[in-house]
Amino acid sequence: xxxxxxxxxxxxxxxxxxxxxxxxxxxxxxxxxxxxxxxxxxxxxxxxxxxxxxxxxxxxxxxxxxxxxxxxxxxxxxxxxxxxxxxxxxxxxxxxxxxxxxxxxxxxxxxxxxxxxxxxxxxxxxxxxxxxxxxxxxxxxxxxxxxxxxxxxxxxxxxxxxxxxxxxxxxxxxxxxxxxxxxxxxxxxxxxxxxxxxxxx
Amino acid sequence: xxxxxxxxxxxxxxxxxxxxxxxxxxxxxxxxxxxxxxxxxxxxxxxxxxxxxxxxxxxxxxxxxxxxxxxxxxxxxxxxxxxxxxxxxxxxxxxxxxxxxxxxxxxxxxxxxxxxxxxxxxxxxxxxxxxxxxxxxxxxxxxxxxxxxxxxxxxxxxxxxxxxxxxxxxxxxxxxxxxxxxxxxxxxxxxxxxxxxxxxx
DNA sequence: CGATAAAGTGAGCAAATGCTCATGTTCTAC
DNA sequence: GTAGAACATGAGCATTTGCTCACTTTATCG
Numbered sequence: 001x002x003x004x005x006x007x008x009x010x011x012x013x014x015x016x017x018x019x020x021x022x023x024x025x026x027x028x029x030x031x032x033x034x035x036x037x038x039x040x041x042x043x044x045x046x047x048x049x050x051x052x053x054x055x056x057x058x059x060x061x062x063x064x065x066x067x068x069x070x071x072x073x074x075x076x077x078x079x080x081x082x083x084x085x086x087x088x089x090x091x092x093x094x095x096x097x098x099x100x101x102x103x104x105x106x107x108x109x110x111x112x113x114x115x116x117x118x119x120x121x122x123x124x125x126x127x128x129x130x131x132x133x134x135x136x137x138x139x140x141x142x143x144x145x146x147x148x149x150x151x152x153x154x155x156x157x158x159x160x161x162x163x164x165x166x167x168x169x170x171x172x173x174x175x176x177x178x179x180x181x182x183x184x185x186x187x188x189x190x191x192x193x194x195x196x197x198x199x200x201x
Numbered sequence: 202x203x204x205x206x207x208x209x210x211x212x213x214x215x216x217x218x219x220x221x222x223x224x225x226x227x228x229x230x231x232x233x234x235x236x237x238x239x240x241x242x243x244x245x246x247x248x249x250x251x252x253x254x255x256x257x258x259x260x261x262x263x264x265x266x267x268x269x270x271x272x273x274x275x276x277x278x279x280x281x282x283x284x285x286x287x288x289x290x291x292x293x294x295x296x297x298x299x300x301x302x303x304x305x306x307x308x309x310x311x312x313x314x315x316x317x318x319x320x321x322x323x324x325x326x327x328x329x330x331x332x333x334x335x336x337x338x339x340x341x342x343x344x345x346x347x348x349x350x351x352x353x354x355x356x357x358x359x360x361x362x363x364x365x366x367x368x369x370x371x372x373x374x375x376x377x378x379x380x381x382x383x384x385x386x387x388x389x390x391x392x393x394x395x396x397x398x399x400x401x402x
Numbered sequence: 403c404g405a406t407a408a409a410g411t412g413a414g415c416a417a418a419t420g421c422t423c424a425t426g427t428t429c430t431a432c
Numbered sequence: 433g434t435a436g437a438a439c440a441t442g443a444g445c446a447t448t449t450g451c452t453c454a455c456t457t458t459a460t461c462g
Contacts, residue, residue, distance in 0.1 A: 005408085007408095015409085036450075037449080038451095048412070155380075163372050164365050164368070164369065167365070168365065171364050180356065180357045185357060188361055188397070191397065196389070196396060209439095212428085212429085212439070238421075239418090248440060249442070250422080250441055258421095
């Protein structure tokens, strides 16, 4: 292990970007197993040695991809949430979900690979930070619109809602059914979440 | 490729079973990448050559595991459904979901590996047949309890419901949250599905 | 310039993997 | 018993993978 170095010159920062782009492409076309460091390096027009100067490990490349992707989605999400607070609840939920779907769609290649190719190890979630952020939003939402719920009950419903929201948005974004409008699906999901959370039981 | 043969003697049928058991174990402990044919063979107390007599390919082992697992879940599910038709709708949904969760839990090791380790290729679903069966059940349910829905609208809701049901049951079965009763989660999910499907919009 | 550090190269190694095949063993049927 | 089929073995091959390292090139700065 030569140890990962940080790129300081512009030249090397560009190279890191080229490597990450190539990795995304290879991941999308050949899958995780087919994404060898040699292949990524070749595809990026870079030598393996250079790759290993900035990434100590094959999985570090993917970790970096995930980090950047998460940051992007989070940015979209927090912006949507800050705008949503002033809207009627149904519209708020709808806006957040729409934003999430769009954000996931813009990272389709990577997300697809992450969802069904990359080993996640122990944790079963592709976007833990996104889920946390969503949960935070939902918690506020529940506190103001269903204050009668006991904390334990609220937790259970939020847990469920997070699973539904994330899995549904992922499905709509990455594997949309033919002949059904995405917007309508988001609409239905928003209803489902609102009704299930606030009413129900 | 020597071509896969079918075991005809009892001896070889036992061996196939031993291989599949070993594969499940290895898959659970080392993951898909760590599941080499050599390791599976050793773990099963069998030679690699024998393994390749009955499985033409590493992935054929997994395909067989999936087939057997699916058959098992399907058996549970169809039985639960046939009993559920005579129940009030809420109880029916609850029973089916409970059965599904239990069935997935009994196959925890394999399911976990399938969900976040095994490359699924194009299709993003772990249990396509189960989803089809569930959709069939739901379609009947919708036809009798919400006949006012247009076909297209019904399709959209069934599509959503399948995603919610499967992903939620998988989550409850494989990654249950601490401190929340599984039964209560199933309860909430049943409400969610019932309300979202029949009312909503 | 000249010196030092950063950036970049690519042949190639050690280990692992999927899989074969020549050989040996056990079962079945006549 | 014995012929022939089914069954079982495991050394080992071809390929791939992740990764190193001795080396060259380029930038930075006094």
